[in-house]
Each structure stands twice: as C-alpha cells, then as structure tokens.
Amino acid sequence: MAQVVFSRVFYWRWWLFGLLIILLSLWGYIKLKNPDVLPIRTVKIIGDYNFVSRQLLIKKIMPFVHGGFFSINISEIQGAALAFPGVKEVYVKRIWPQTIIINIQPEKILGRWADHYLLTDSGNLVMIKDQKIRDQYLPLFTAPLGDELKIVNFYQQSLPLLKQLPWQVKNVMLSDGLQWSIRFNNNTIVKLGQRDVQLRLQRLVEVFPQLFANSAKRVNYIDMRYTKGMTVKWQTQQA
Known part of the structure; x- marks a missing residue:
C-alpha cells in the first residue's frame, strides 16, 4: 500500500513539474513577443543597390521596423524593400540584442532601354526616373517593345566576342525587321543582319587586327551581311 501511494505522489509531482514548464514557456513566449522587450534601435542597410537614395530607402522601410528583437515582422520589411525597382532579393538578419541588418541585392543590369528604363539579365525592364543613375549604364538597347529577351540572349552570346574588340559597345539595335546592328563608342556601326549574326561577329573579330x-582612318560602318566578305565605308576626312 505504501508503494502505491508513493507512486501516485511521484506521478503527480512530475505532472505538476511538466505543467509548470509549459506555463513558464508560454509566459516567456508572450513576454518576448512584447514589442517593448528588446526594441530594435539600430537598422543597417547594406548591399550594392543604388537605384534610389539611401534616404528614400530608410523613409519607406522604417515604418515596418517596429517591435522587439523577437516580435519584429521580417516579412513586412522584406516586402517593403522588394517594392523598390530593380530589387532582386532582400535578406533581414537579427543581431543581438537590438539591431537588424537589411541586405538588399539588386538585379543584374545589362544596360539602358529607351528613355526611362534599365534592362536586367532576366529580361525585365526597371523604370528609373533619375537620369544620372540611368546614364551610368551602357550600352543603350534599342528594340521593339516585347523583344527584351531577344536583346538579352543576343548580347550575352556576343559579349565574349565583343570583349576581344578594342571598341566599347555604345548601342545594340534590333530593327522592326529583326536586323541586328551595333554602334561603338567611336560611332562606327557594324551591321550584322538577321541570320548567322554570331558567325559574322566572329569573322569581324578575326579580321579586325x-x-x-x-x-x-575612321570607319563609318562595317556591313557584315555577306557570306564571306564585308563592306567598309570609311569616314570622309574633314579639312
């Protein structure tokens, strides 16, 4: 009989101990979710994102930076940052006890598109109102709207060849008739046509030296739209 009583007492003690642990855990959870406990006091924004000013970034993001270290809503902060043009990914990290770091990663920009846009390597157009920011990016892409991916594929395939030329690409153009041409920084235009454009560009690289x-002499344009040859028009020398 004594053994049975002891077992019951032992059982109830463990049950009460377990209940106490659960209640303490619940109290701790509620306490830590209180925004007044360990409030965030320092916000650091890092990354190579420069499409808008840091002041504007902070102004738009800070309304979502409320709460404590454990209660702050990371998803809201990420959503606010992702709303900016050209943002690819946003990482938010807590640093004990009162700091968060917001890492903003931009999309990779290939160049400018028309008057108000930048073109990303995924074919997206990013509207950038600040002309000073837009002008930092070359080349300028000119093509019918809807042909963004054609431009991306052509330019990325052509880059290894273009890097072998001493001229810098200023403008990549695709006409309504799907004719490719490239303008360089010395205003020389290379006409590549519609077919076999990579083979024609390869031929230019081979004969360039x-x-x-x-x-x-300065070259006005080079017409590569021939099976084996090319046409070169030299600029007229000014007196």
Missing part, C-alpha cells in the same frame, strides 16, 4: 587596328 589586319584591317582596322592600325588604320588612321
């Missing part, structure tokens, strides 16, 4: 590298 012999025909253009040491020439004192």
Whole structure:
C-alpha cells in the first residue's frame, strides 16, 4: 500500500513539474513577443543597390521596423524593400540584442532601354526616373517593345566576342525587321543582319587586327551581311 501511494505522489509531482514548464514557456513566449522587450534601435542597410537614395530607402522601410528583437515582422520589411525597382532579393538578419541588418541585392543590369528604363539579365525592364543613375549604364538597347529577351540572349552570346574588340559597345539595335546592328563608342556601326549574326561577329573579330587596328582612318560602318566578305565605308576626312 505504501508503494502505491508513493507512486501516485511521484506521478503527480512530475505532472505538476511538466505543467509548470509549459506555463513558464508560454509566459516567456508572450513576454518576448512584447514589442517593448528588446526594441530594435539600430537598422543597417547594406548591399550594392543604388537605384534610389539611401534616404528614400530608410523613409519607406522604417515604418515596418517596429517591435522587439523577437516580435519584429521580417516579412513586412522584406516586402517593403522588394517594392523598390530593380530589387532582386532582400535578406533581414537579427543581431543581438537590438539591431537588424537589411541586405538588399539588386538585379543584374545589362544596360539602358529607351528613355526611362534599365534592362536586367532576366529580361525585365526597371523604370528609373533619375537620369544620372540611368546614364551610368551602357550600352543603350534599342528594340521593339516585347523583344527584351531577344536583346538579352543576343548580347550575352556576343559579349565574349565583343570583349576581344578594342571598341566599347555604345548601342545594340534590333530593327522592326529583326536586323541586328551595333554602334561603338567611336560611332562606327557594324551591321550584322538577321541570320548567322554570331558567325559574322566572329569573322569581324578575326579580321579586325589586319584591317582596322592600325588604320588612321575612321570607319563609318562595317556591313557584315555577306557570306564571306564585308563592306567598309570609311569616314570622309574633314579639312
């Protein structure tokens, strides 16, 4: 009989102990979710994102930075940052005891598109109102609206060849008739046509050292729309 009583007492003690642990855990959870406990006092914004000013970033994000270290809503902060143009990813990290770090990663920009946009490597157009920011990016892409991915694919395929030329690409153009041409920083235009554009660009790279590298004349345009040859128009020398 004594053994039975002891077992019951032991059982009830463990049950009460477990209940106490649960209640303490619940109290601790409620306490930590209180926004007045360990309030966030320092916000750091990092990353290479520069499409808008840091002042504007902080102004738009700070209304969502409320609560304590454990209660702050990370998803709201990420959503506010992702609303900015050209933002690809946002990471928010808590640093004990009162700091959060917001890491903003931009989309990769290939160049400008028309008057008010930048073109990303995924074919997205990002509207940037600040002309000073837009002008930092080259080349300028000119193409019918809806052909963004054609521009992206062509430019990315052509880059290894274009990097072998001493001229810098200023403008990549795709006409309504799907004719490709490239304007360089010396205003020379290379006409590549509609077909076999990579083969034609490769041919230009191969003959460039012999025909253009040491020439004192300036080239107006190079027409590569031939099976094996090309046409070159030299600029007229001004007196």
